[in-house]
Amino acid sequence: MLVFTRKLDQAIVVGDGVEIRIMRIGRDSVRIGVTAAPEVPVHRLEIYEEIRVANALAVAAPGQAHELVSRLQTQRTALTPPHED
């Protein structure tokens, strides 16, 4: 891991011009500004982790997706199909 010491309003640049700037320094938190192209996703790590775990629980076992749908359909028989085919 690269470790930097930065002061208020100083920044670092990562990769193709992703700029990470110290906006405010508080007692137990810092406010950080990230400037990146719109196609570069920027997320708080804990939110990304939360979704990563949820996705890992949602992924179907290989080759089992259709079977899973059949099982879910029987659990949800009362549901009206949303789209007309």
Add this chain to the structure above:
Amino acid sequence: MTDLMAPQRIVTFPQGLPGFEASRQFVLLASATLAPFTLLQGAGPEAPAFVAIDPLLVDPDYSSRLGSEDLARLQAAPEAPLLWLALVASAPDGSATVNLRAPIVINPASMRGIQLLCRDSQYGLTHPLGAG
């Protein structure tokens, strides 16, 4: 909405899905046989597959907003019709939950998709599938 759900189409997720970043292309499978579910099947033999459902079928009042960055990633105009899907997780005991917090959003015009990572969503990661 029928044209948004053509039987088999390939969607590109430029950032992949968290945890499955290597899979960028998914086949969208929707049919009367699968209804009300939709399959997101990754392209390739080892690719992941997900069962998904229209979040409005799980919560009729469901609504979520996209930011301008999200629309840019989807290459979508502000009022463009978009396809929303929530991933379904099935527990070993047979119960199923729906991730309403981080829905999949697909722009049928560009066939690009994202998984919406929202900091302040009021919706849960494990909403019961059966609950209306």
